[in-house]
Amino acid sequence: MARTTVLGCCPLDCPDTCAWEATVEDGRVVALRGSKRQPFTAGALCGKVNRYLDLLDGERVTEALVRRDGALVPVSLDEALDVAAAGLRRAIDEHGAESVLPFFFAGTQGILQAMGLPQRLLYAIGTSRLDTTICTAAWQAAARQTFGASIGGDPEDLPNARLIILWGANPLSTGMHLWKYVLAAQRAGAHVVCIDPLRSGTAERCDEHVAVHPGTDAALALALMRVIRDEGGVDEGWVADHVTGWPELAARLEEWPVERAAAICRVDAETIRTLGRRVAATRPTSINVGLGLQRHGGAGAAVRAIMAITALCGDWRFPGGGLAGITGGHFPEMPALALAKRAGVVYPPVRTLNMSRLGEVLNAAADPVKALVVFNCNPAATSPDQLAVRRGLERDDLFTVVLEQRLTDTCGYADVVLPATMQPEHFDLHDAYGHLYLSWNERAVDAPGSCLPNSELLRRLLLRLGVDHPVLHRSDLEVARELCEHAGVDLDRLRSEGFVRVGPARGSAPFADGGFPTASGRIELADPLPTYVPPHEATDDLLAERFPLVLLAPAGRFFLNSTFAQLPWHRAKQGPPTVFLNPVDAASRGIETGTVVRCHNDRGAWEGLAEVTDATRAGVAFTLKTQWPSLSPGGTNVNACTPERDADLGGAPTFHDNRVEVVVAAGAVGRGRVQTTGSR
């Protein structure tokens, strides 16, 4: 039997973008394993992706579907594309091209099959554009203001750090390959701190856990800087040469005595002082700014204040010191839109709509969206204010096309479903947000049924819409070649090796002598000065009278957003929808582990089991994102409660800035089947 090994990479929305090797036998992928050659992946995929074949070989959408008499029925791909094009054409003719909205995210992170696609194809029709804010918008906006780009340090240099602060990040669950570098640093004597309202799996394994109140991190950061300043920890020479705004910030710190922050953050003043002294005294310090902490009303200010700490003590002088987190700014640009424009495609000026406000967008009275083209995301499960989103998706006058690999909740609202390929069935090119390897994903097998890559499905739609320019019809390989040429990357070498390293050399401390990608080349702290912007709900005492619990909904280990959430093995590992409550909150509500509960606020409600745990303090509850609503009791998930309200920067969402009440579910008889998940 012919066996081949094909190089590829994990497409999922995870910082690690693992390099993998697919074993192909008789036209089928029979095994997938992490590449041993790629240093970051180092031979290991995570637990959920070790079972990727469950997804590949499981229930798929393999034929096109069109809604007839309320039900989705299989039709030929050509017929489905005709129906899709006719629906879009009607919206365009009657309401203008801006009434069409492409809605997409990072279900695959591939440059060919994801973010660049509407820019290259759909936007040429003059559709509305999408501001892709749902995940990292506040982080990235704060990084742009401060450093000019998202230049999180090379994780492979982390073992040099002697103090590591994991701030609002849970890498053991959400990007586990970082952990070997944390452990290496720890073995070499580093102190590892986790700042998180919850004792996450990561917090449990750190040397110190600081349980900050949700949404108050900026106050903590300002007080830490005050201690650093007062302890003489500021590297005045480096700051004078490479930082703008320190004198103004230093003056502002007068407003931030440790006691003030301690009260806001609900953390001991002594804990703050000790940590501040530790930062002042330890070189290099690495601060890994996670994404969990930026899903609050004051997210931009919080990320910026934390980033400012990295500017003060000279940490950027050392490999492994300074900022850690999103590394995307080190990758060469591959600007699909600019390249298509250069080749003569005309993109009309249009409005941009914020994806984190899909409910508002779909229910708007003026200039409503009349047609959606959804791909690489599952908004019926993952967008905030689920009931508003659902009301919008249910509109009779909304025409919805969904490109999918499986029948998600979002497909339940589709007029047309187009069958999409999975990673081993198409080519792609991947940058990463947690390391410095550009990866190539070689096509390994034929796709089942009528499945085609997003790129080809959208090209065929374009043709039917009469949009014609030679550039829009280039094959994926031609596009990859063009993008790589623009970026100075040798595609043939990339294809044969599977990955190439980009950005600064290992161990190089690229900003030791400044040269940040801001206009001035300096770290910019002045405009605006780091400050504390309170969260919308988490510190609202009036709202707390009705909704006493702040509900966080971070990532669990065995789903990736809503991906895997329909598979038996993954569901068994992750456990059912669960509200984790502190013993005090549980007892005062007559709730025990296993009680069926209802979690609600003015936006909506969802049901699940309770689990009593001391991993959170009284007043802060949590659950794990993101179950499929249709597979959940009551037909909703946590996003029935989450707010559709922007953070202070970047139009970012505020999933964790969410007050609720939890009660024993009406009509709940006895206890549900309990599973202690251990999957945080």
Ligand SMILES: Nc1nc2c(c(=O)[nH]1)N[C@H]1C(S)=C(S)[C@@H](COP(=O)(O)OP(=O)(O)OC[C@H]3O[C@@H](n4cnc5c(=O)[nH]c(N)nc54)[C@H](O)[C@@H]3O)O[C@H]1N2
């Ligand atoms: N297994 C798995 N891996 C994933 C994902 C997944 O769903 N499952 N999702 C992927 C995606 S899309 C992303 S964006 C990343 C996210 O990866 P992470 O950055 O790790 O984000 P989260 O898990 O959302 O949150 C991390 C931690 O932030 C804490 N947190 C919440 N609010 C606050 C706060 O106000 N302050 C502080 N200091 N901490 C707070 C949470 O309690 C949580 O433990 O992970 C990716 N990786």
Ligand SMILES: Nc1nc2c(c(=O)[nH]1)N[C@H]1C(S)=C(S)[C@@H](COP(=O)(O)OP(=O)(O)OC[C@H]3O[C@@H](n4cnc5c(=O)[nH]c(N)nc54)[C@H](O)[C@@H]3O)O[C@H]1N2
């Ligand atoms: N409560 C709460 N909600 C959250 C979050 C939270 O922390 N709390 N986190 C938010 C975050 S960080 C994110 S990033 C979003 C993510 O939300 P989504 O982007 O909706 O992520 P997924 O649920 O993984 O959905 C991805 C979908 O893309 C499909 N897909 C994958 N590859 C392809 C492909 O090649 N072609 C096509 N056509 N489809 C493909 C998959 O089948 C899957 O259904 O969720 C957000 N929602």
Ligand code: SF4
């Ligand atoms: S989900 Fe993340 S850790 Fe798991 S295989 Fe994919 S890239 Fe690697």
Ligand SMILES: [Mo]
């Ligand atoms: Mo995300």
